[in-house]
Amino acid sequence: MKKNITTLLLAACAAVATAQGISPAMLTSIEKQHQAQPTSKALFNAVATNSIDDLARNYAAKNSMNKTFSVETPKQNIHNQKQSGRCWMFSGFNVLRAAFAKAHNDTLCVEYSHVYTFFYDQLEKSNLMLQSVIDNAALPITDKKVQYLFQNPVNDGGTFCGVADLADKYGLVPMTVMPETYSAENTTRMTRLIKSKLREYGLELRKMVAEKKSKQAIEARKTEMLGTIYNMLCLTLGEPVKSFSYTFTDKDGNPKDEPRTFTPQEFYRETVGGPINGSFIMVMNDPRHPYHKTYEVDLDRHTYDGHNWKYLNLPMEEIAAMAIASLKDGRKLYSSYDAGKMMDRKTGIADTELYDYASLMGTDFTMNKAERIMTFDSGSTHAMTLTAVDLDAQGNPIKWKVENSWSAESCDKGYVLMTDKWFNEYMFRLVVDKQYVPTSLLKEYDQKPTMLTTDDPLFLPDE
Numbered sequence: 230m231k232k233n234i235t236t237l238l239l240a241a242c243a244a245v246a247t248a249q250g251i252s253p254a255m256l257t258s259i260e261k262q263h264q265a266q267p268t269s270k271a272l273f274n275a276v277a278t279n280s281i282d283d284l285a286r287n288y289a290a291k292n293s294m295n296k297t298f299s300v301e302t303p304k305q306n307i308h309n310q311k312q313s314g315r316c317w318m319f320s321g322f323n324v325l326r327a328a329f330a331k332a333h334n335d336t337l338c339v340e341y342s343h344v345y346t347f348f349y350d351q352l353e354k355s356n357l358m359l360q361s362v363i364d365n366a367a368l369p370i371t372d373k374k375v376q377y378l379f380q381n382p383v384n385d386g387g388t389f390c391g392v393a394d395l396a397d398k399y400g401l402v403p404m405t406v407m408p409e410t411y412s413a414e415n416t417t418r419m420t421r422l423i424k425s426k427l428r429e430y431g432l433e434l435r436k437m438v439a440e441k442k443s444k445q446a447i448e449a450r451k452t453e454m455l456g457t458i459y460n461m462l463c464l465t466l467g468e469p470v471k472s473f474s475y476t477f478t479d480k481d482g483n484p485k486d487e488p489r490t491f492t493p494q495e496f497y498r499e500t501v502g503g504p505i506n507g508s509f510i511m512v513m514n515d516p517r518h519p520y521h522k523t524y525e526v527d528l529d530r531h532t533y534d535g536h537n538w539k540y541l542n543l544p545m546e547e548i549a550a551m552a553i554a555s556l557k558d559g560r561k562l563y564s565s566y567d568a569g570k571m572m573d574r575k576t577g578i579a580d581t582e583l584y585d586y587a588s589l590m591g592t593d594f595t596m597n598k599a600e601r602i603m604t605f606d607s608g609s610t611h612a613m614t615l616t617a618v619d620l621d622a623q624g625n626p627i628k629w630k631v632e633n634s635w636s637a638e639s640c641d642k643g644y645v646l647m648t649d650k651w652f653n654e655y656m657f658r659l660v661v662d663k664q665y666v667p668t669s670l671l672k673e674y675d676q677k678p679t680m681l682t683t684d685d686p687l688f689l690p691d692e
Contacts, residue, residue, distance in 0.1 A: 276589070285584040286573070294578050294646050298630055300556045301617035302327065303335055305480075307643030309636035310343075311414035314385040314692030318343055318350075319634035320563045320612040321392030324660070325401075327561040327614075329500050330480075338480045339500050340404040344413040345493070348466045349399045350391060351383060351420075353532040355427055355458045358382040359451050360533050362431040366438035377528070377683055382427035385416045386692040388538050388612075389563045389660045391531035393505040398532065399469075400493030401500065406473045412465035419465045423458060430454045469493075506536065510666055510674045512548050512659050513540040515687055516599040518679075520544055525678035526685070541674045545653045549626055553618055554665045561614050563660035564631065565691045568611035570655050572647075577633075577640030579647035581654055598654055602687050609657035612691035613645060626652070657687065 251259070275284055305327060310319050322341045329339050361378050368375050412419040430451075437447050475496070476488045491499065518524065520542050529538040555562050572579040587593045601607035617630035626649045637643040663671060 282584060285586050285589045287582055287585050290580045290582040298617040298619045302559050302561050307637040308634050310634040313414055313416040316612040316634050317387040317691040320614045321389050323614040323632055324561050324563050325501055331559050336479055337477050337485055342402045342404045342407040344409050344466050345402045345407040345469055346395050347413055348462050348469050349395055350531055351462055354383045356455055357533045358427050362434050366435045379428055382424045385420055387531055388691055390536050390538050394532050394535035396497055397504050397506055400497035402470055402493050402496060403475050407470055410466055509660050509662050511540040512543050513657055514545050514548055515542050517603055518542050521673050523676045523678040524681055526681050528683050539678055548659055551661045551665050556618050561616050564615045565609045565612040565658040567607045567655040577645045579645055579651045581650045608687045
């Protein structure tokens with residue numbers, strides 16, 4: 230009996246070992262699946278020396294996009310986020326400045342400072358990380374939530390919730406009052422240094438909690454830590470302005486009134502009006518989850534006392550209907566996409582038929598939207614401003630147009646033109662002013678949301 234058990238165990242171990250690796254027999258089988266054809270060498274030479282996208286590009290799809298749109302909002306200056314992940318802010322500000330121009334019949338324009346808001350974004354995210362470390366200090370360092378805090382102490386990505394919370398709290402200033410700096414446009418090194426400091430501070434705060442230091446002592450130390458972060462931000466982004474003189478101009482830069490003195494909050498009220506929070510809802514298309522339900526992402530916010538990312542999950546046709554209603558009334562919309570799929574940055578064309586990878590690689594790519602999300606193959610990665618739609622005779626969308634933040638020299642003079650099929654497959658988030666949302670959907674948005682975790686494959690910050 231003992232011998233039999235030993236034999237069975239050895240056989241089982243051998244089977245496991247074979248299953249875990251590629252055996253010589255398996256390799257032979259794999260190699261046989263690659264049947265060399267007379268054209269294989271030429272195809273290899275082409276793929277090995279050229280961009281896959283250049284070779285897979287569907288010429289017919291590339292040249293089939295008509296650039297006229299039946300519904301289009303007024304154009305405005307194209308901005309450039311450069312080497313930063315601030316697309317969420319650029320798109321959000323595009324919506325705000327377009328609303329200001331519309332309110333003044335396009336006789337006035339405003340350009341908001343991205344670096345001013347980015348300063349407080351980084352400071353608030355630093356506080357969010359440190360305070361969350363304190364809140365969860367009783368958990369082991371290996372806990373999933375604690376690991377998330379130390380892996381992601383701060384970043385330059387975000388969502389429209391950040392625009393709303395930061396503008397409501399700190400106001401806004403004109404671009405000319407606080408212009409871009411090198412580190413604002415090239416965030417990698419600055420962010421890396423702040424991350425390192427926050428991780429160091431996080432360990433210190435955990436130790437203070439473990440040693441049962443008083444809440445007052447911990448809060449005082451955290452304030453000192455944030456003072457250091459504030460100084461680092463002043464050195465890289467500039468010290469935030471407290472008041473300034475400003476003259477409103479038209480789109481050609483001609484002054485339209487006398488210079489006036491503003492604080493950031495006063496300028497915010499002058500150009501935006503009432504609070505942004507409460508004026509919009511965020512909707513999303515996530516076919517993994519039931520539609521007409523609300524969801525919230527834990528710790529997915531920009532300020533500790535701000536709003537988590539909360540959204541109503543809807544079918545694409547309902548999202549499209551609200552987008553069309555907004556655009557028809559001249560309102561641009563914050564929206565976000567998987568900008569790495571089936572999109573040509575040179576031409577600005579986004580089309581599901583743009584590249585024929587199947588013919589080039591000899592295999593089909595068959596996952597649907599839900600499957601791409603759940604396997605981390607696709608997700609919301611980049612925010613752009615929805616500006617136009619082309620409708621057929623029945624009022625159905627044919628194609629869409631978005632204002633990007635990669636400069637006017639990129640894409641189609643700064644714009645991306647997308648087929649409706651691409652829009653359905655790779656658009657995820659849309660921020661809609663409540664006046665364009667049906668009453669039934671407003672009621673659904675007020676449901677108690679299901680809380681999701683930040684490691685969900687879809688919930689990456691827009692960059």
